[in-house]
Structures are given as structure tokens and as C-alpha cells.
Amino acid sequence: MAGDRDQAIAAAISRLASANNVPVGIEHVCRACSAALGLAGVSLCTIGDLGLGEPIYATDVVSERAIELEITVGAGPGMQALRDGNVVMSTDLSSTAGLNQWPVLVPMLSSLGVQAVFAFPLAAAEVTIGVLELYRAYPGGLPMAALTDGQLFADYATALLLDSDCWRRGSDMADMLGGTLPEQWARVNLAAVVVSVQLGIGVTQAYQRLRAYAFTVDCQLREVADAVLEGGIQFTP
Template identity: 80%
Template sequence: MAGDRDQAIATAIGRLASADNVPVRLEHVCRAGAAALGVAGVSLCTIGDLGLGEPVYATDAVSERAIELEITVGTGPGMQALRNGNVVMSADLDSSTSLHQWPALVPMLSALGVCAVFAFPLTAGEITVGVLELYRAGPGALPMAAMADGQLFADYAMALLLDSDYWRPGSDVEDVLAGTLPEQWRRVNLATCVIAAQLGIGATQAYQRLRAYAFTVDCQLRQVADAVLEGCIELTP
């Protein structure tokens, strides 16, 4: 039965890539997952050089903003899954448990219309390199079959990242990541370097300052990064 589901998921992912006339990419895993699992949106991020996630793809604007908020605040289901390598679920973000775990994040996600979140880590042995996160517009747990399929979609994403030959001989990481969000996030990394040089601090501290500023002014992290690079914002010690 597991083999049948694995094959069905592989077929769904491959069909999307064929329709786009491109090799299978991470965006196809996310889009196929959103359709198969009946969720409002899906995002995927990989762990960055500074320890938190960096967005790779999101199926829609709400999902893109949701994962960016998690990274900005530094906490949430996805960030927790990155840290501990376990599936993290919140079937109802308005529950006392979720509010207690992520008091700063939950109101922000609720304002986006996100009511439930399910985070599946991308793991290789003991190492976690990313997370596939599902969002629902209403509260409620995923059915057991959807939970199992969610892990399969995460496994396919992991295979794309670690084994290029898994899909197509001669493909590489650049092929896998093509057409996604990394260029926007590279500007965040560049802005972090600028802040580090301006303040004479380490990159990790500079990244914390950038995220704190974005959180304080309720602005997207990438917008703040662009403002830093354009000289419109200069953080002080």
C-alpha cells in the first residue's frame, strides 16, 4: 500500500513538471502536495547559514508570508521541526497549547487566515536540512492518510535536495532550486552582512537585529533588507 501511495505521489509531481516542460523541482513537490493533501497552501524552506530557515518555495502569498513570519520571529511549528527533526502539528492555532508555545507568532498567522499548521522535517539520518509546512484555513487535524502522504512529499523533497540522480541523470542542485525564491533571500543575507559591517558585530547578531527590526515595524523581512541595501535604513548600535 505504501508503495502504491509513493508511486501515486511521484506521478502527480512528475505530471506537474511535464506540464511546465521542465525537470522536476521543489515547487512541483509543494504544488502537488497542496492539491493532494487538501490544504490551503504549502511552503518549503531549507536551513540557512545562520541557523534558521530560508524560504525556497511557497504555493501562494499567504504561505510565503507565513513561513517568513516564522523565520522573522524565530519560532513556530516549522522552526521547531527544523530544530528537533520531528513532525510538529497544530490543528488549531487558537488553542491554549499553541498560544502558549508561540505567543508572538500565533496572532500574526491568525491575521493571515491560517488556522492550522503541520510541519514535516526534511531529514537525512540524524540531520535536518529543511521543512515542508502545510497550512489550513480552518482548524482540524489532518487525516492519518494525509499525515502519511505529507511525510512522503517531504521525503521526495529531501531526495531532490540530496540525490540529483533520483529524478534525472545530470541534474544538479541549481536545477532543483530553479524558479524559486532564493534570489530574494540572498538579499536578506547581503543586508545581514551590511549590518554586521556597520555595527561591527557578528553575522548571527546582525541577523537578529534585522529580524527584530522587521518584527518591530511589522514589515516583511525582505522589504527591510532592501531598505538596508538601498541606504534607507541604517541600524545603530
């Protein structure tokens, strides 16, 4: 049965890529997962050089904003899955348990219409390299079959990311990832370097300051990064 589901998922991913006449990429994994499981959206991020995660792809604006909020706050189902390497399921974010666990993040996600989150770590050789995060607009758990499929989609994404040919070909890597998030997030990393010079601190500390500023002024982290790079925001000791 598992083999049949594996083949069905691979076929669904391949159909999306074929429709675009491009090789299979992370975009197709996320889109196929969202469609197959009837989700509000899906995001995928990998472990970044500065800790936490770096978004690679999101199926929609809400998913893109949700994963960025998690990274900005530094907490949430996806960040916990990255740290612990275990599947994290929050079936009702507005519940007492959800609010107690992520008191800062939950109201933000609720304002986006996200009521349940399921985070599947992308792991290889017991090392977590990323997370596939599923969002729903209503509370409740996923059926067992959907949980199994979610893990299969995560496994497919892991294999795709670890494909040595993809990483070695360089220019093909952008095609495999899809979207503009990797390029945009590279600017966040660059802004952290600028802030580290301005404040005379390490890049990791500067990244924390950048995230804290974005949270304080209620702006997207990428918008703050752009402002730093353009000279509109300057950090002083």
C-alpha cells in the same frame, strides 16, 4: 500499500513538471502536496547559513508570508521541526495550547487566515536539512492517510535536495528549486553582512537585529533587507 501511495505521489509530481515541460523541482513537490491534501498552501525551507531557515518555495502569497513570519519571529511549528527533527502538528492555532506555545506568532498567522499547521522535517542520516510546512484555513487534524502522504512528499523533497547531480550542476539548481525566493533570501543574508559592518558585530547577531527591526516596524524581512542594501535604513551602535 505504502509503495502504491509512493508511486501515486511520484506520478502526481511528475505530471506537474511535464505540464510545464521542465524537470521535476521543489515547486512541483509543493504544488502536488497542496493539491493532493486539499491544503490552503505549502512552503519549504532549508537550514540557512545564519541559522533558522531560508525559504525555498511557497505555493502562494499566504504561505510565503507565513514562513517568513516564522523566521522573523524565530518560532513556530516549522522552526521547531527544524530544531527538533520531529513532525510538529498544530491542529488549532487559536486554541489555548497554540497561543501559549507561540503567543507572538499565532495572531500573525491568524490574520493571514492560517488556522492549522503541519511541519514535516526533511531529514537524511539523522540530520535535518529543511522542513515542509502545510497550512490549512480551518482547524482540525489531518487524517492518518494524509499524514502518511505528507511524510512521503517530505521524503521526495529531501531526495530531490540531496541529489548530488542537482547540487553539482550549479545552474540547474535554480531550475530545481523554482520561484524567486532563494534569490530574494540571498539579499537578506547580504543585508545581514552590511548590518554587521555597521554595528561592528558578528553576522549572526546582525541577522537577529535585522529580524528584530522587521518585527518592530511590522515589515517583511525582505523589504527591510532591500532598504538596508539601498541605504534607506542604516543601523548605528
